[in-house]
Amino acid sequence: MIELPESATLAKQMTKELKGKRIEKVAALKSPHRFAFFCGDPLAYDAMLHGKAVGETKAYGGHVEIGLEDYRLDFNDGITFKLLAPGEPEPKKHQLYIRFEDGSALCMSVQMYGAMSAFPAGTSDNPYYLAAREKVSPLADEFDVDYFRSLLDSVDRKKTSLKAFLATEQRIPGLGNGVLQDILWTARLHPKRKLADLGGQETAELYMAVKNVLADMAGKGGRDTEKDLYGNAGGYKTVMSKNNTQMVCPGCGGVVKKEAYLGGSVYYCPACQKL
Secondary structure, eight states: OBOHHHHHHHHHHHHHHHTTOBEEEEEEOSSOOTTEEESSOGGGHHHHHTTOBEEEEEEETTEEEEEETTEEEEEEEEEEEEEEOTTOOOOSSOSEEEEETTSOEEEEEEEEEEEEEEEETTOOOOHHHHHHHHSOOTTSTTSOHHHHHHHHHTSOTTTOBHHHHHHSTTSSTTOOHHHHHHHHHHHTOOTTOBGGGOOHHHHHHHHHHHHHHHHHHHHTTSBTTSBOTTSOBOSBOOSSSTTOTTOBOTTTOOBOEEEEOSSSEEEEOTTTSOO
């Protein structure tokens, strides 16, 4: 899944590889997918985007947005990308394929579920996209202690768990269940703990973990559970994820526990992250 570290990485790579190219062909739904979502009619994307020049690609939360003159092409959730060299054949299966005038191409496939949306700039009414654009990114200086405190003050601390606060309701776009695990492990906090139970030092450690872990993930090209534009795994080695095949906590050597919670799996060390 594309989360904040991956969107930041993909945006840089796409700007480097695609900026200045013009679209020659767009093909959608070569392989129909039940959970591939589009804005409008994807079969109209070819006529809509033909001849458009690619500008900057930007990251907003977990969204990757390619600027196409007066249009935008937005991707989020479980989209995987493949950059094809000039002359390289179009894959047999994909959900969206964009070929440029120089013969290179960008191919998109959906893993589990994902959205690929083309629309005139400034016309989207998607609340998730708008929230991602409007809210302050943890990678920005503006995401300071006062801003974090305002997020805490926006919820009922007695009823809200750490996972619910950080990874739901789009309070911090791009901070999803994936990156959540290492943030909470770094702060040594259990995902089920209520915000009201945190002391001042624990709250400060949570804030610093959000800032530092996400910056580290983005700086290393994303997590090792995800792929970049070139098909390479990110350079950040996750601690609390499926890649921890031994399920051992590197902090204490104890056994890492995995369980379902709030619509997804959480990983934690019962010794280091006490409930």
